[in-house]
Amino acid sequence: MSIEMGMTRRLALAAGLGAMTAAAPAFAQGEIKLGAVLSVTGPASFLGDPEKRTLEMEVEALNAKGGLLGRKIRLIVYDDAGDANAARTFATRLLEEDKVTAMIGGSTTGTTLAMVPAFEDAQVPFISLAGAIQIVQPVRKWVFKTPHTDTMACEKIFEDMKKRGTTKIGMISGTDGFGKSMRDQCVGVAGKYGIEVLHEESYGPRDTDMTPQLTNIKNKAGVQAVINPGFGQGPAIVTRNYRQLGITVPLYQSHGVASKQFIDLAGPAAEGARLPAAALLVASKLPDSDPQKKVVTQYTEDYTKKTGQPVSTFGGHAYDGFHIWKEAVERAKTDNAARVRDEIEKTKGYVGTGGVVNMSPTDHMGLDLSAFRMLEIRNGDWTLVN
């Protein structure tokens, strides 16, 4: 008797499960599945955390407005904790199990490059949020990216130098990953702008005094300006030492220190220093005529309201990735992976937080130097240099 009861119950359960699984595909048809593998925790969480919050915020907002093509978006986020191996496993999971039709993510260059083969094999569009140029050069059919590159920051600086008639420079760079990468990029493109690096110095990420290196630069005859590629506290110390030594030639910092914290750390010594930065950081300073004014102000407002935290360019990259994908789906009128990929590649004149994006079959990033603004520090605040 009891066995029989157990049997019926089990049967009923099985029938119920069957009904659920049968209903699932019909329901899934109504959803557009968007995948994201981000480094939400771990050493790269300063990238992944704002990216995740931004994507969730944007998906929620769009779903509240009725979704995309009348279908709800289901965002599936996995945290790779900065581990390339885990990222690759999650990428396989998104493709094989969740069956996403597009992917935004890959917070770091390492995790992105680890996931690229999976998306190329599966032929699903992949919009990366990582910096390195290797992601889109050589162009990979299914891979795009939204952030600007270090090379572009160098070019922006050199462009400004050219305007000022500077041709001979000194360089002092941090030996951390960021400083090293940007230093290499700058040296690589200097020739294109007719700029000659007369003298180079470097410092460790935890050094507390750069006077000896700067003295060498000061004593080098003919140096007309100095660039300091670096991240964290190093550039602030360089800036202070620079003034203490009474060096008068212009000092250029990198986009790596484009935060209020840098001005606070360097104090009055930062007066007159210039650096390239994304429009997002100076949203309120942009003139109303600026094409990016609207989007950066809106995103800043939404993000700070939603999370209670200041905006970062990293969250902005996720914002741009999401909207580029969204507009591509709207144009394609389907979430079919191949059609959406074609439309992403045709993105023209998309105004995002990172700049104006014009993609092409040979350019899967689509940003030009206008993505960066040249800023000068005056009276303890940023000013736009024209």
Next chain:
Amino acid sequence: MERLLRNRWALVLGLALVLATLPLAFPSNYYFRVAALVNIFALAAIGLNLLMGYAGQVSLGHAGFMGIGAYAVAIGASRFGLHGIVAMLAGAAVAGLLAFLVGRPILRLKGHYLAVATLGLGLLISMVLTNEAGWTGGPDGMAVPRLELFGMRLRGPDTWYMISAGALVLGVILALNLIESPTGRAMRAIHDSEIAARVVGVDVAAYKLKIFVISAIYASIAGSLMAFLNGHITPDGTAGFLRSVELVTMVVLGGLGSVLGAIVGAAMLVILPQALTIFHEYEHLLLGLIIMASMILLPRGVIPSLLARLRGGGA
């Protein structure tokens, strides 16, 4: 049951049977990939378990040897045009040689000192892989050319599942044979009491060194397999400090001195993070809790503790 687990051929046969039938239950490549990762980490954990569980020596830098194996196949194939298999063997040789060279001075240390010395070794390997960007592609890693065998390009996770399963079975057979050999008995003697072992004529230093080299080769082969499976490797993902800690956790969790334990430990640490993603923000918390609970309830590791329970129940 207990006798079955004790019999090494029963263990090997059982493992081979499980590994061969599992794919029938795999609905997609994702499962093949996770299972292949279990095999690969199990291989590395078995090697480390020989060192920790039998010879009683700690290594906190074992992922360094995985890194050597991984970068050997990447660099060997892309810069020297070596065949993948040859590059893998070369990597194993390099890892073994390095273990041999640094093993002699390092293994004279004991306890915490040994742990710190191996930690340093692991960090050094990881730093070299990160900084020699000209060879290794730096912190962003490098692509691994696909392995070609008999005119076929091996790339699917299902293919690599089969290969890694074969490697695991082979690794288990070798490890079990080693444990049953005079070397294995000498190792256990060292583990129980170094002084006693020395008194009865065991060349402690030589045995320790031998086992260190063997475990390094296990890790290197596992690293090579991981590189082939992924097609792209990074220094942190292969040789990072956290990877070393993960390997040690696998061994301790599964059970020191148990080959099956190493496999179970690897399976737990690879599968749990995947299974726990449904809990979103709480996944890391839950993973920690499960590991803690496992260590409290099964203090000698999953397999040895369960074996002891079985024995207790049978008596």
